Amino acid sequence: MPARRALLHRVPMRHPGDTASIEALFDAGALDPQEVVAVLGKTEGNGCVNDFTRAYAVQALSLMLGRRLGEAPESVAARVAMVMSGGTEGGLSPHFLVLSVTAAAAAEPASALAIGTAFTRDFAPEELGRGPQVEATAAATRAAMAGAGIADPAEVHYVQVKCPLLTSERIAAARARGRTVATEDTYHSMGLSRGAAALGVALALGEVDSVPEAAIGADWSLFSGRASTSAGVELLRCEVIVLGNSPDWGGDLAIAHAVMQDAIDLPAVHAALRAAGLPTEDGQVPAAARERLVAVLAKAEPSSTGLIRGRRHIMADDSDINATRHARALVGGVIAGAVGRTDLFVSGGAEHQGPDGGGPVAVVARRA
Known part of the structure; x- marks a missing residue:
């Protein structure tokens, strides 16, 4: 082709x-x-x-x-x-x-950025945050990989998923049909939906062997190091975007990733930047190289322990500002300091996306 x-x-x-x-x-x-x-x-x-x-x-x-x-x-x-x-x-x-x-006239000698997209069917409210969402997202991830011509899951560096959430109206519709939903807390449904979608990505990429339904939103040892999922009221299906590298694609863009172990894991950010070919010797990407930085995508999540490296944080205890909002600001600041830019795609809510309190970070850059 x-x-x-x-x-x-x-x-x-x-x-x-x-x-x-x-x-x-x-x-x-x-x-x-x-x-x-x-x-x-x-x-x-x-x-x-x-x-x-x-x-x-x-x-x-x-x-x-x-x-x-x-x-x-x-x-x-x-x-x-x-x-x-x-x-x-x-x-x-x-x-x-x-x-x-x-x-492209021809593929480059080195692998270049490859993009694939796919969509699941619309979900019934009772399927959100449960096994059917996991399986459907896994199938869509595989379809997006096939569309991008990426056969090796190791060449996938970031999978962005937009997924639905439960509203009072959707919960009532399920109840009227004699169905139960994963939760009747609409905010909690965002986390369960994000988590189910992320575990679907993990299943497709071989990061986990299976996903017991009881593990969704509960077993944080199961996660994807390359999934980024975001829930919203504006859709009923999952929309999947796979970003990876392929020798069959041309151009000067490439993607790399790393996994932040916690919200202040600056070395992981530097590792992703270096893997994408950007220098970080002085702690921040220098202005001359910054022009080659096209995008940074990351996830942010407060640790469930209430601690960051043994010290207490109050993100989950603030009744005025939601915890994911705190996390976005914190992780956004850490990454901005590393790259010297603030237009960063930092998404909150990292259930099953990286380890507890951490999350994946991906960098798209032009080759030197």
Whole structure:
């Protein structure tokens, strides 16, 4: 098959419905709307159940792409993965990451960034946070790998999943059919859905052999070191984006990853940067090399022990600010200090995504 080339553009957003920077890329000829396969976004909402900045951004993107392509917005939303992660606490900057795939004259001698996307079916409320979500996400991850032409799971460095959550309305609908749901706490449903999706990725990549349903949200020894999952009210299915390297893809982009063992694991961030070919000798990527840094994607989660390296934190005890919001700000600050930038895709809620209190971090960079 002809070689493909992955493109990734990082653009700012002034508000969750602001697509002007993406449209400017179209107008300048730097990006073809026909080739867009996925859009990731960090929006400035609260990241909780009622964070409608995610749905607002998806709606704005669907309308804009539909207008550009001459398609109905719902048709665009059905095939382009749009993963919005709410919450830009601390110094994090709202932004979009636009992923597209174009033809390449030939593959490069070295492996280059490869992108694959896939979607599950819509889930019934009683399936969320349970075995059916795990299995369906695993199947979609395998399908996305196949679409990217990645046969070796070791070449997968990051899998982004957007998954549903339970609302009062969805819980009532299940109850009316005589079904039970994994939880009737809508906020807790976000964590169970994220965890089930992450374990589906772990299953697909061979990081775990099996996933007992009772382990979801309970057994933190089971996790993926490459999954990033985000739950939202704006969808009923899982949308899966696989990012890896393949010798069959051209271009100058490549991806690498590491796993943060806790929220202040700066050495892991440096390891991911070095694996992507970026220097960190002075603690922060120097300005000259920073231009080659295209994207940083990471997960953040308060440790369930209430400790970071033996010292107490209060993230889970703050009744005013949700714990995942604290975690995003903390991890975002650690990574920003390492890279010298604040437009970072740091997502909160890392259930079964990395070890307890830690999480994966991936770096996309241009080769020198």
